[in-house]
Amino acid sequence: MATLRLGDEAPDFTAETSEGKINFHQWLGDSWGILFSHPADFTPVCTTELGTVSKYKAKFDKRNVKVMALSVDGLESHEKWIKDINETQDTTVNFPIIADEDRKVSDLYDMIHPNASTNLTVRSVFVIGNDKKIKLMITYPASTGRNFDELLRVIDSLQLTAYHKVATPANWQNGDDCVIVPSVTNDQIPVLFPKGYTEIKPYLRMTPQPNLN
Numbered sequence: 001m002a003t004l005r006l007g008d009e010a011p012d013f014t015a016e017t018s019e020g021k022i023n024f025h026q027w028l029g030d031s032w033g034i035l036f037s038h039p040a041d042f043t044p045v046c047t048t049e050l051g052t053v054s055k056y057k058a059k060f061d062k063r064n065v066k067v068m069a070l071s072v073d074g075l076e077s078h079e080k081w082i083k084d085i086n087e088t089q090d091t092t093v094n095f096p097i098i099a100d101e102d103r104k105v106s107d108l109y110d111m112i113h114p115n116a117s118t119n120l121t122v123r124s125v126f127v128i129g130n131d132k133k134i135k136l137m138i139t140y141p142a143s144t145g146r147n148f149d150e151l152l153r154v155i156d157s158l159q160l161t162a163y164h165k166v167a168t169p170a171n172w173q174n175g176d177d178c179v180i181v182p183s184v185t186n187d188q189i190p191v192l193f194p195k196g197y198t199e200i201k202p203y204l205r206m207t208p209q210p211n212l213n
């Protein structure tokens, strides 16, 4: 298993999931993707996470993002657990969960960290661009549920960079000013950023968020 790094192609795989056999790259198509791991079925934090993500479907759809979860338990277990998630979280799970019993995908994405647990995955998150490249990796411990609003915030930032040549400053939130990426010259700014810009330093140029009216 090679170490995965930002900018690498997200490894492809074919896996059994709660929505049937899926080839990851084909399933992604032209979408962005999130692949995230869960230590085990029928655990409390994971149950709340999967419920939350189901409720965020419209937010992910709006950003052209498909979501796939993983745990090392089997399909029968997933099916029973999904019923529990739907019941306890007042939702309907609306994305596939990989049944990674042989740990093929966990190993491919280095989701098992033996000094944390020898047999369960940690909470890994991979954001994959529509070019199939890894854009973000975050690793949480099993005991901490992820902040999916933060994940949406990062996806918004990544998409602003991909489509509008801006980066986002510390603690940026949707609607705040953005940073013009260093590769854009001042000559290019009037065409690329018609809303104008402020040059605080030659290397620090701010512009209103380009994709808002």
Ligand code: BEZ
Pocket: 039, 040, 043, 044, 045, 046, 047, 142, 143
């Ligand atoms: C949970 O999902 O609740 C959990 C899983 C493993 C360790 C701690 C919590």
